[in-house]
Amino acid sequence: MTALVAWCLSFLPATAAFAQSAQVDQSDPQALIKTATQQVLDEVRTKSVAPDDIARIQDIVNRDILPYVDFRRTTRLAMGPHWRTATPEQQAQIEQQFQLLLIHLYSGAIAQLKPDQKIDYPPMRNSPGDTDVVVRTLAQTNTNPVEIDYRLYKTPQGWRLYDLNVLGAWLIQTYRQQFNEKIQQGGVDGLIQFLAARNQELVSGKTQTQ
Numbered sequence: 001m002t003a004l005v006a007w008c009l010s011f012l013p014a015t016a017a018f019a020q021s022a023q024v025d026q027s028d029p030q031a032l033i034k035t036a037t038q039q040v041l042d043e044v045r046t047k048s049v050a051p052d053d054i055a056r057i058q059d060i061v062n063r064d065i066l067p068y069v070d071f072r073r074t075t076r077l078a079m080g081p082h083w084r085t086a087t088p089e090q091q092a093q094i095e096q097q098f099q100l101l102l103i104h105l106y107s108g109a110i111a112q113l114k115p116d117q118k119i120d121y122p123p124m125r126n127s128p129g130d131t132d133v134v135v136r137t138l139a140q141t142n143t144n145p146v147e148i149d150y151r152l153y154k155t156p157q158g159w160r161l162y163d164l165n166v167l168g169a170w171l172i173q174t175y176r177q178q179f180n181e182k183i184q185q186g187g188v189d190g191l192i193q194f195l196a197a198r199n200q201e202l203v204s205g206k207t208q209t210q
Helices: 003-023 029-046 054-068 071-079 088-112 171-204
Strands: 132-139 146-155 158-166
Touching (some): 029 132, 029 158, 071 171, 088 171
Antiparallel strands (some): 132 146
């Protein structure tokens, strides 16, 4: 299992299952991740999601994921200081293209979701009053367990997911380096063009996700 596939598989169970959000305890970060993960595995068991069904995945994101994931926060942190220099229009375009990129990556990993996937939840290491926490999990595989960490922060509406760590690689940190390189080369518009071109390549099937 590559790091990218592992990341995609970890993010999807933590988010797609929010379709049944009324049953998710959003006041407890670990309970939120645990319940949501089990719900999506139950969903996969009853009806699999085709990896090339981008329209369905997009629908899931718009309807069931975005209300519980602060994707704007994820994008802003991935941009780093460049976020403040981007115009509101550029910010919106980057957020849209970044979200679409991750959706395409999900589509390449969904087929590997197993309904009998076993997930272990080590005890939380955070203090009760913390407003930014990490929920640690261990996804059992045929070889070694994959440690997956979810970073959430507390809002008046409940906990919101905004970053992930798989095999030692945090999502925001990984993309911050890439975003910075593209901005150094062609400015914020250069980053937007890069993301749009990458998404077009994925739509056209010219490249394959790893």
